[in-house]
Amino acid sequence: MSLFAIGDLHLHFSSECRAPMQRTDPLWKNHTQKLRANCQRLLKEDDTLVLVGDHSWGKSLAQCAPDFDYIQSLPGKKVLLRGNHDRFWEVSKTERLNETFAGKLFFLQNNYYPYGDYALVGSMGFSFEGPFYLNRKGQIVDWDREAEAEAERRISRELERLRISLEAARADGYHRLILFLHYPPTNILERRSAFTDLAEEYGVHQVVYAHTHGEARFHNSIEGSFRCIDYSLVSGDYLRWTPKRIL
């Protein structure tokens, strides 16, 4: 039994692809075929695949239906995290999603997913992504303070959601925790953040995140071991559509 993760599939079997990069970058060519082949090679039916947000460009469940069919056709159990583009998913309706897709897909939000001795916990997270103001050398010299204040509001809401999930896992006796975030745990200006602090407070073993795709953004946050916790970026294009083994 193994645990794998990958994020940012941005499927659009029956919706409009809204990212020009996805249409022109060679890394994205035939990405669904590449991912399917890699999943079939690596995953067995008793494995679990966590999809770390931005599943579909569809704006509604109906528009996402063929994308969910594709996800369900991949081997293993599938756990989905909410990404910033997942417009089909309102947080308050997560329970309804879990009822609708019971036995097929699990939606990770304000709950946890048991994986052996581990609890998988997750939420979208957030990190302030600017606008940043650069000098002539391309160095960041300032940033938008209003956008920063809005980011802080979103971050505190996400922290609350994560605490609910972490406490639920703990209350059920889980002490081994893996934390999934769609956004990176830090932005390019930070060395640590409220999310890295939360991971340390709860003794999380690993933090897995996505969202940064495109070569220029692959190394915007923490990768590898930081203060005794392992951090992994699992954006699909970064992984060349090969799910990363987490456990």
Ligand SMILES: [Fe+2]
């Ligand atoms: Fe994203």
